[in-house]
Amino acid sequence: DIQMTQSPSTLSASVGDRVTITCRASQSVSNWLAWYQQKPGKAPSLLIYKASTLQSGVPSRFSGSGSGTDFTLTISSLQPDDFATYYCQQCNSYPITFGQGTRLEIK
């Protein structure tokens, strides 16, 4: 199984900050990497797929990069609505696996 490791597990930041979340795969997943945002009590929402493609309707302040084993999600200027938990997901091989999550909280 491919293990997905996110860092940090928790991130404290302020509105307007630029933040980066990292996701590392235990083996190459090519560019088959997606990012999700989840708010408490809600279903996850797809932000980015194929490592860097922005899902329709997602604000352009979100961006993704990377390939192989190392990936990043960047939010260019944090907005109040962005405080949530973020997950990466590899869809290169079964079983599909997710990172453990990064909780983005208000400083």
Added chain:
Amino acid sequence: EVQMVESGGGLVQPGGSLRLSCAASGFTFSSYWMTWVRQAPGKGLEWVADIKQDGGEKYYVDSVKGRFTISRDNAKNSLYLQMNSLRAEDTAVYHCARGLRIRSEFDIWGQGTMVTVSS
């Protein structure tokens, strides 16, 4: 409006069975891979099972193989998860989700149904 609504969750004793349903609307259900993903209380996301558009291919996480069965009825726009021999570690919110291809990212999610396995 594109949406999926899960049902069938509840409290069940260890060793018991439960059948979850997911009703899809607003899109051509038969054109998409479908998936179940679960989330234990306070924990992260765990992929459970995938099914191809025609039901001809199914994939499972090892921890549920032989106990859970994913199925679909395209005429009813519905996805199912039959869960047998339930264990405490199966306690979670179960979400159905839509995939664009085999081993996909998931672009539409249901809100989930809670399954609690406890005596």
